[in-house]
Amino acid sequence: MTPREPTSPFLRACRRLPVDRTPIWLMRQAGRYMAEYREIRARHSMLEVITTPALAAEVTLQPIEAFDLDAAIIFADILPPLITMGLTLDFVKGEGPVIENAITSTRDIDLLATPPAEATILANTLEAIRLVVAELAPRNIPLIGFAGAPFTLASYAVEGGGSKSFARTKALMYGEPAAWRRLMDKLVAVQADYLLAQARAGASALQLFDSWAGLALGKEDYEQYVQPYNARLFQKLESAGVPVINFSTGTTAYLPSVAAAGGDIVGVDWRMPLDWAWEQIGHDRAIQGNLDPVALLAPWRELEFRANRILEQAGGRPGHIFNLGHGILPNTPVENVRRLVDFVHERSEQMARAAVTG
Amino acid sequence: MTPREPTSPFLRACRRLPVDRTPIWLMRQAGRYMAEYREIRARHSMLEVITTPALAAEVTLQPIEAFDLDAAIIFADILPPLITMGLTLDFVKGEGPVIENAITSTRDIDLLATPPAEATILANTLEAIRLVVAELAPRNIPLIGFAGAPFTLASYAVEGGGSKSFARTKALMYGEPAAWRRLMDKLVAVQADYLLAQARAGASALQLFDSWAGLALGKEDYEQYVQPYNARLFQKLESAGVPVINFSTGTTAYLPSVAAAGGDIVGVDWRMPLDWAWEQIGHDRAIQGNLDPVALLAPWRELEFRANRILEQAGGRPGHIFNLGHGILPNTPVENVRRLVDFVHERSEQMARAAVTG
Numbered sequence: 072m073t074p075r076e077p078t079s080p081f082l083r084a085c086r087r088l089p090v091d092r093t094p095i096w097l098m099r100q101a102g103r104y105m106a107e108y109r110e111i112r113a114r115h116s117m118l119e120v121i122t123t124p125a126l127a128a129e130v131t132l133q134p135i136e137a138f139d140l141d142a143a144i145i146f147a148d149i150l151p152p153l154i155t156m157g158l159t160l161d162f163v164k165g166e167g168p169v170i171e172n173a174i175t176s177t178r179d180i181d182l183l184a185t186p187p188a189e190a191t192i193l194a195n196t197l198e199a200i201r202l203v204v205a206e207l208a209p210r211n212i213p214l215i216g217f218a219g220a221p222f223t224l225a226s227y228a229v230e231g232g233g234s235k236s237f238a239r240t241k242a243l244m245y246g247e248p249a250a251w252r253r254l255m256d257k258l259v260a261v262q263a264d265y266l267l268a269q270a271r272a273g274a275s276a277l278q279l280f281d282s283w284a285g286l287a288l289g290k291e292d293y294e295q296y297v298q299p300y301n302a303r304l305f306q307k308l309e310s311a312g313v314p315v316i317n318f319s320t321g322t323t324a325y326l327p328s329v330a331a332a333g334g335d336i337v338g339v340d341w342r343m344p345l346d347w348a349w350e351q352i353g354h355d356r357a358i359q360g361n362l363d364p365v366a367l368l369a370p371w372r373e374l375e376f377r378a379n380r381i382l383e384q385a386g387g388r389p390g391h392i393f394n395l396g397h398g399i400l401p402n403t404p405v406e407n408v409r410r411l412v413d414f415v416h417e418r419s420e421q422m423a424r425a426a427v428t429g
Numbered sequence: 430m431t432p433r434e435p436t437s438p439f440l441r442a443c444r445r446l447p448v449d450r451t452p453i454w455l456m457r458q459a460g461r462y463m464a465e466y467r468e469i470r471a472r473h474s475m476l477e478v479i480t481t482p483a484l485a486a487e488v489t490l491q492p493i494e495a496f497d498l499d500a501a502i503i504f505a506d507i508l509p510p511l512i513t514m515g516l517t518l519d520f521v522k523g524e525g526p527v528i529e530n531a532i533t534s535t536r537d538i539d540l541l542a543t544p545p546a547e548a549t550i551l552a553n554t555l556e557a558i559r560l561v562v563a564e565l566a567p568r569n570i571p572l573i574g575f576a577g578a579p580f581t582l583a584s585y586a587v588e589g590g591g592s593k594s595f596a597r598t599k600a601l602m603y604g605e606p607a608a609w610r611r612l613m614d615k616l617v618a619v620q621a622d623y624l625l626a627q628a629r630a631g632a633s634a635l636q637l638f639d640s641w642a643g644l645a646l647g648k649e650d651y652e653q654y655v656q657p658y659n660a661r662l663f664q665k666l667e668s669a670g671v672p673v674i675n676f677s678t679g680t681t682a683y684l685p686s687v688a689a690a691g692g693d694i695v696g697v698d699w700r701m702p703l704d705w706a707w708e709q710i711g712h713d714r715a716i717q718g719n720l721d722p723v724a725l726l727a728p729w730r731e732l733e734f735r736a737n738r739i740l741e742q743a744g745g746r747p748g749h750i751f752n753l754g755h756g757i758l759p760n761t762p763v764e765n766v767r768r769l770v771d772f773v774h775e776r777s778e779q780m781a782r783a784a785v786t787g
Contacts, residue, residue, distance in 0.1 A: 238723050238758055245727035289700040289721070324681035324701050342647040343682050363647070365596050369603035400596055 079213050081141040085276060085314035085336055087357050087390035093382060093419035094141035095412055096215070098318075099398030100134040101146045104405060107133045117162045121147055122192050127199035131214075132206060137405070138412045141392075142213050142276070143203060145269070147196045149219030149280055152261050153228055155191035156183045166232070173231030174243075177250035185257050188265040197272040204273030213276060216269030220281035220319070221258035221304065222288075222297045228254070237287040244296050255300040263307040270311035277308060278316035279334065285321025293325055298332050305333025316359055320397060326351040341396025346384035357390035362411075364395045367403045371410060378411055382419055387426050393419075437571050439499040443634060443672035443694055445715050445748035451740065451777035452499035453770055454573070456676075457756030458492040459504045462763060465491045475520045479505055480550055485557035489572075490564060495763070496770045499750075500571050500634070501561060503627070505554045507577030507638055510619050511586055513549035514541045524590070531589030532601075535608035543615050546623040555630040562631030571634060574627030578639035578677070579616035579662065580646075580655045586612070595645040602654050613658040621665040628669035635666060636674035637692065643679025651683055656690050663691025674717055678755060684709040699754025704742035715748035720769075722753045725761045729768060736769055740777055745784050751777075 077083055080094040102108055108130055111120060120126045130146040150168055154160050159171045174180060188197065203214050226240045227233075234240070244251045266277050284297050301317070308315050317334025323343045330337050330352040337356055339348045341363035349358050366377045378393075385391035393415045399408070435441055438452040460466055466488055469478060478484045488504040508526055512518050517529045532538060546555065561572050584598045585591075592598070602609045624635050642655050659675070666673050675692025681701045688695050688710040695714055697706045699721035707716050724735045736751075743749035751773045757766070 236723060236758055238726055238760065241721070241723040242726045245724065245731040290702060292721075321679070321700075342679075344648060363599070363650075365594060365599040366603065368596055368600045373603040400594055402596065 079141070079211050079275075081392060082213050082275060082314065084390055084392045085316075085357055089389050091420060091423060092416045093385070093391055093393050095393035095415045096140050096142040096144065097134075097399050097408065098144075098395050100138075100140065100144065100408075101130045102399055103401035104399060104403040104408070105133055105137065106405075107137075117148065118151075118160075121151065122195045124195050124198035124202055127196065128202035128206070131199065131203050134408075135207070135212060138409055139416065140212075140412060142215055143207055144215040144217060144278070145196060145200050145203065145274065147199075147217070149217070149223065149282075150227060151193060151196070152188075152218065152265055153224060155186055155188070155193060156228075156257070156261060158183075158228060168227065168232055170227060170231045174229045174254070177247055177253075180250050180254045180257070183254070183257050185260050185264075188261075188268045193265055193268075197268055200269055200272040200274055208273070214274050215276045215278055215316075216266060216272075216274030217278040217280060218262045218266050218269075220279050220284065220297075221255045221262060221300045222284040223280060223282050224258050224262070225251075225254055226283050226287065237283070240287065241292075244292070251296065255296075259300050259304050259307075263304050266304075266308055267311050270308075270313050274313065276314045276316065277311065278318055278338065279304065281317075281319035281322075281329075285319050285323075285329075285340075290325040290328060293322070294328050298328055301332040308333075314357075318359070323348075327353075330356060336390075336392065338394065339396065344384055345381050345391075346386065349385075349388075354388065354390075357392065358385075359392040359394050361394070361396040364397050364400050364403070367395075367399065367407045367411065371407070374407060374411065375414060378414055379418060382415065382422060387419075387422055435571075437499070437569050437633075439750060440571050440633060440672065442748055442750045443674075443715055447747050449778060449781060450774045451743070451749055451751050453751035453773045454498050454500040454502065455492075455757050455766070456502075456753050458496075458498065458502065458766075459488045460757055461759035462757060462761040462766070463491055463495065464763075465495075475506065476509075476518075479509060480553045482553050482556035482560055485554065486560035486564070489557065489561050492766075493565070493570060496767055497774065498570075498770060500573055501565060502573040502575060502636070503554060503558050503561060503632065505557075505575070507575075507581065507640075508585060509550060509554070510546075510576065510616075510623055511582060513544055513546070513551060514586075514615070514619060516541075516586060526585065526590055528585060528589045531597075532587050532612070535605055535611075538608050538612045538615070541612070541615050543618050543622075546619075546626045551623055551626075555626055558627055558630040558632055566631070572632050573634045573636055573674075574624060574630075574632030575636040575638060576620045576624050576627075578637050578642065578655075579613045579620065579658045580642040581638060581640045582616050582620070583609075583612055584641050584645065595641070598645065599650075602650070609654065613654075617658050617662050617665070621662050624662075624666055625669050628666075628671050632671065634672045634674065635669065636676055636696065637662065639675075639677040639680075639687075643677050643681075643687075643698075648683040648686060651680070652686050656686055659690035666691075672715075676717070681706075685711075688714060694748075694750065696752065697754065702742055703739050703749075704744065707743075707746075712746065712748075715750065716743075717750040717752045719752070719754040722755050722758050722761070725753075725757065725765045725769065729765070732765060732769060733772060736772055737776060740773065740780060745777075745780055 314335040318338030320340040338359040676696030678698040696717040
């Protein structure tokens with residue numbers, strides 16, 4: 072039995088079906104650049120918003136009300152699964168996430184719990200998904216669920232926060248390969264369960280964020296220490312029955328290895344031309360990207376030039392989802408977001424019409 | 430008239446002349462991982478050490494006395510040229526460099542001074558070079574001078590310190606292209622003068638550090654906003670008559686464009702296999718690299734495996750200088766540095782002998 076073809080442009084592009092105009096959503100589209108968001112954050116901490124379903128749902132919907140976006144993404148963070156595994160997590164102003172009891176021994180890894188998401192604080196995100204879907208389903212706007220990839224989570228768990236050198240993570244990887252395997256296995260289990268639960272709660276697509284692997288690792292290390300775990304995770308997600316986006320940054324040098332791990336759509340950062348990236352990935356996969364978020368701070372002429380270049384590089388081929396190459400910056404002018412979303416729709420529609428009339 | 434062939438293995442490798450064993454030096458080889466260095470820094474600030482020729486010379490020589498390294502690199506920092514241009518600079522503990530009066534307008538750019546290095550605090554570094562050369566020349570150990578590439582310096586000048594998004598730098602680049610040109614022109618002038626003065630003071634080789642361009646920019650932006658300035662700078666350095674190393678990080682995706690800018694030796698980071706990098710660059714150029722600095726924290730077995738792999742990837746081809754792919758980390762065990770240096774010498778000598786006897 073063939074599943075009915077979706078009508079949402081975003082979900083159609085995920086399956087490389089033809090669309091009238093290129094769908095667009097923006098990573099971190101619910102965020103500090105919006106006054107509505109800042110207003111809520113003035114009264115609630117990051118963790119409060121994430122763990123209060125009504126607040127998370129409200130914030131998720133803010134950019135949908137403000138702009139003509141083709142998909143919503145649930146407001147959440149990649150790190151809370153670490154809390155469910157037994158780590159503490161605090162968002163320290165100006166410092167970012169801080170984990171007080173970071174992993175320092177192989178015993179710490181063995182003690183990490185792997186509870187099902189439904190039985191933990193992650194249930195709040197699942198509930199927020201249900202609230203948002205109830206709102207958006209009648210409007211045919213899909214909601215994207217997401218989680219962090221095992222390496223990215225492992226690096227936070229081991230470093231205790233952000234890192235420049237990933238020295239502790241790599242020392243574990245290189246020095247204690249068996250412990251590394253146990254850590255990654257646990258993360259695969261927790262993240263697969265969490266993402267499958269998000270799909271059951273109503274998410275129409277899932278995105279895996281591997282934000283740090285590319286910054287930390289070369290090709291050989293990626294293929295040995297990261298790719299097998301991502302591959303296993305993508306395989307487990309097949310039973311969700313929804314398209315899965317494989318997003319990473321800094322992996323330009325080994326995109327074919329990244330793509331080989333899995334996912335229906337490969338999300339690429341802004342460090343490479345989109346047409347080159349698509350060739351590396353293979354045209355039998357959809358692609359998402361890849362405007363430099365900083366372009367949204369530039370004068371409109373420049374922003375338009377860059378957005379147009381990406382549409383031309385996509386060449387009207389089915390399976391392109393327009394997005395940034397990384398999260399939107401807090402000092403982005405709201406007006407530029409509006410103009411970008413409308414430009415991508417109008418220009419791609421124009422290009423599609425020109426292609427048909429020849 | 431052909432210049433006489435150098436006998437130092439490092440300088441021979443710079444010119445792709447055969448060597449008995451692969452030369453090795455390590456970026457940031459004078460640094461916190463050495464007790465001798467920490468002792469001096471306990472009594473003097475970073476800027477004090479840099480601007481006091483006797484101290485800078487002493488610190489430069491520390492790793493030369495401790496390990497069997499094939500070259501010294503003058504102890505200095507890439508940022509002091511910004512002081513000579515009129516910016517303030519402070520090294521804040523835990524925060525890194527901070528510039529209070531960062532560039533915020535095109536007028537700020539027009540006001541930047543471009544004095545000759547000899548007439549500024551950079552004269553202290555030139556004097557330190559003379560002191561070190563007097564010490565090392567009789568021992569046939571070459572000294573490397575260095576400076577930051579224009580983009581990397583521009584990003585500090587505009588961001589006021591380190592940055593994740595390079596948002597201000599790019600906003601200037603995209604939004605005020607004429608001002609960007611003026612800023613980069615001034616930096617090319619200042620850095621060319623400074624590097625030529627280092628060669629006159631006795632440096633036997635020069636390295637240009639483009640630490641941030643690759644992290645900040647994709648291929649198209651690199652080629653438009655960075656490459657022409659680096660190319661002009663390398664051209665100016667030809668009159669120095671010493672080999673020049675073109676080092677950058679995160680530029681895996683467009684190494685041919687990086688190499689095309691110039692330099693006799695291309696220094697590559699650890700995110701790519703060395704043999705692949707050398708093919709991209711072309712075998713008519715020497716290559717420097719590219720052990721992950723974190724490998725020095727790993728057990729010896731793993732460190733040896735990785736160092737050996739790099740030697741095998743270099744394949745005994747003349748023109749390989751062994752180095753890290755980025756600066757040495759402060760928590761590196763001294764014993765691992767010693768073992769690495771000796772291993773590279775012994776193993777490469779062994780490989781060279783095996784190749785000859787067939």
